[in-house]
Amino acid sequence: MSKIGGVNDIKAFLTDLFETAIRAADPDICVPPHLPDAPVGRTIVVGAGKASAKMARALEQNWSGPLSGCVVTRYGHAVPTDHIEIIEASHPVPDQAGLDGTRKIIELVRGLDQNDLVICLISGGGSALLEDPIAPLDLDGLRDLNRALLKSGAAIDEMNCVRRHISNVKGGRLAAMCHPARVVTLAISDVPGDSLLDVASGPTVADPTTCADALAIIDRYGIIIPQMVRQMLEAGETESIKSDDPRMVNAKAILIATPQMALEAAAGKVRDAGVNAHILGDAIEGEAAETGSVMAGIARQVARYGQPFTRPCVLLSGGETTVTVKGNGRGGRNVEFLLGLAVALNGLPDVHAVAGDTDGVDGLEEIAGAYIEPGTVSRAGAIGIKAIESLDNNDGHSFFEALGDHIVTGPTLTNVNDFRAILIN
Incomplete structure (x- = not known):
């Protein structure tokens, strides 16, 4: 079990941040x-x-x-x-x-x-x-x-x-x-x-x-x-x-x-756990996999040099990336982002992330998003799945389902776009 500060289970912690963002946009409240x-x-x-x-x-x-x-x-x-x-x-x-x-x-x-x-x-x-x-x-x-x-x-x-x-x-x-x-x-x-x-x-x-x-x-x-x-x-x-x-x-x-309200709610949850939170933007766009690669570069800089933020910290972002479909897999922009992130990180220690659509539906699937950790790519390889091939085939949902790292919320009955959280421990 991974641990950071007062957090014992990083996957549960990051998934809870996603749920916190969703609750911030509940129609009963807003x-x-x-x-x-x-x-x-x-x-x-x-x-x-x-x-x-x-x-x-x-x-x-x-x-x-x-x-x-x-x-x-x-x-x-x-x-x-x-x-x-x-x-x-x-x-x-x-x-x-x-x-x-x-x-x-x-x-x-x-x-x-x-x-x-x-x-x-x-x-x-x-x-x-x-x-x-x-x-x-x-x-x-x-x-x-x-x-x-x-x-x-x-x-x-x-x-x-x-x-x-x-x-x-x-x-x-x-x-x-x-x-x-x-x-x-x-x-x-x-x-x-x-x-x-x-x-x-x-x-x-x-x-x-x-x-x-x-x-x-x-x-x-x-x-x-x-x-x-x-x-x-x-x-x-x-x-x-x-x-x-x-x-x-x-x-x-x-x-x-708005997405910013959701990000601020999640940031508050991070700080309550004694970890620094940094909102990178509520309107980040671009190709999903390429955005994942860019975020990997930022995470790597934090992990190696403590720039522009010191670790441990959580990088939060929202917006709506795009996917130019070239394959025939089961994909969505959030799992595509995570695949791009995981491939670019190449097993970098102490980096974990979640990404999901706050409406509970990423792409055409009743799957909200997924989770990655340092061993994501190697675990997939051990069961015969190559991350880069899944990325090329726009097949993120199949990839994360096979690992048991997909996130299913059911219909959330709200929607403030995508939520992404990257933890650098």
Whole structure:
């Protein structure tokens, strides 16, 4: 059993840091302080995301007046509610249930007046769950485009720029539909930089990006789109809602939980154990494996020279890396990061790490993330698994499952993006 300071089990300690970060973004904690005043008229609750169902329940439990509404969440993320309908749909690739749920939301916000209030509950995953594609793009075409974006290596802001310009609800369009009602959006951020524009692709916030920007991204990554959709983008026919649009005057958005809040909660836990904690950033992006290699370089400098931090310490970071898929393995960006880290560390003593997605789903798997220690690569080799081959095949989940070092949380019902903690003992 490994030991550091007052910590006897390093794996359990690092896993608990991950769980601490998740708890910091629990909707039961972060929704109630931000609820708006009740309106004279109706209160309609809409929204989408992996946390939206639990956000809806937290709202119901802390709202004294009448309300109704509908939110769309990922399969397996529903919770019981009394007045707000919960619809489950597919993520990260949209399906018909998501489109049907979105159209129900559109109908709910039609015909409102200035005395009404729309509370929009938005969290990570909403880009896939809240969707109504602009004709002639149909569900099959939308699914193909989303798959291509996910495999392209495009950053999240680039993917969401494209999504905003092919949708009837993204890029401020949902808020415009609610006019003249007051719109208050409560958002749990899962995006680097906490841009409200990129949480669920900004359905209730104005969008400064353009059709030309979206088309440039499509061409940069060689993504194939239907010719009619290309022509619409070239003509600017699918432009999103801009800040000078009068329909946005009564729309307000509030960030109620962010990756930084989660990192600070974990840092407090580290310091309580008598270890120094250093937050390297809440918005770190880049190829996952390459990011792991860079973090290995920092850890090596700390271990060898006590620079830029003295050991023992924990390096914390968040954000959203990307994976340019080249293999056919079972992967996700957090296990890809850890594989890159483990390979680059090459068994360096006294370095341990966890990484995981705070929603409990890394990639397409119901696996949140994993753990590495100095013997990770050699233990895998002893059972015939080469870490570098798993990395080349984007097969992180198979790798860590074989070692028993994968982390399964189940649906966490929140999402403040990725969490990474590296301990240098």
